[in-house]
Amino acid sequence: MRLRQYTTNSIVDIVISALKTTIKVYANCLRPDIEYKTLSITYETTCREVVQNLLNKYRMRHRDPRLFYLIMEVTVRRANVRTVLPLDEDARPAVLQSCHPRGDSRFSLQTRRGGLVKIYDSALMSGSKYKSLLVSEQTTVDELIQMLLSCYSSKEPVEQFSLYEVCEGEEYQRKLHPDDSPLKVTQRWTSTDRHLRIRRNPDYRRKVLHPIVYYDILTRARFV
Incomplete structure (x- = not known):
């Protein structure tokens, strides 16, 4: 049986991905009675996953996740300057939050047309x-x-x-x-x-693996 060889970097990546933190997302656009929601996420969690998580928590399955996006508001206290940053779907809120002092940044949910x-x-x-x-x-x-x-x-x-x-x-x-x-x-x-x-679709056929192919996949998986 072959053993996987982990480099130092890969071990660090695994540890970081397992760490959790909390973010506060202001989500008044979902419902007037919602001010914010505190979520527990990992450092690998993306904005797309945060949006889907919020919709799931409030059972809003009839709303499209692509209608929403996150912005990050960053305040520089000394200069008294506030910057608003629209975030990509693949951005990682926990990582971004860790780059600023606690309380100097916050996330808000916004809607698209x-x-x-x-x-x-x-x-x-x-x-x-x-x-x-x-x-x-x-x-x-x-x-x-x-x-x-x-x-x-x-x-x-x-x-x-x-x-x-x-x-x-x-x-x-x-x-x-x-x-x-x-x-x-x-x-x-x-x-x-x-x-x-x-x-x-009347002509749809669910793909079924041939037994020999399925057995081969299982056998290979055991020795990876």
Whole structure:
């Protein structure tokens, strides 16, 4: 059996990634009664994960994580100067916070431009007519389908479904591309007889590993 050889740097990285700290996120944009939420995170936690964590805690599955982003407010006390920094999705709040004295920085949740999209989803839940989701203009079809699946706590793969633009008056329907923006599609509508509908892909086949391939993967994993 081969043993993994860890360098000093890799050991340090593992230790740092396991360390935890707390950050305070002001999240009044989620609900008027929410001033802030204190989260326990690691130094590897990204802004994207912080946003998702907040939405999960308040059970806001109908809101798109891409609607939100974090800013960091840094105050230089001697100069009495406050700087506001919009953070990338992959930025690590705990690392950024550690670069400043405690109390000199804080995080706030902000919103991007978005809108409400109504999806007829009886293919997911027979008793449901539609689900309204608050999404961003950058949200793709696949991301919206994943949101719908999360609303119903479904573990089914996104690839099993497609989203269609349906016009009942013209008996017209169009299958949207996985990278299309559903919100932008609805913004182009000029009549009220159109809607979005999710459907199962009849030709979808779940990928199943051949038993020999599966056994080989397990065998290799045991000796890594």
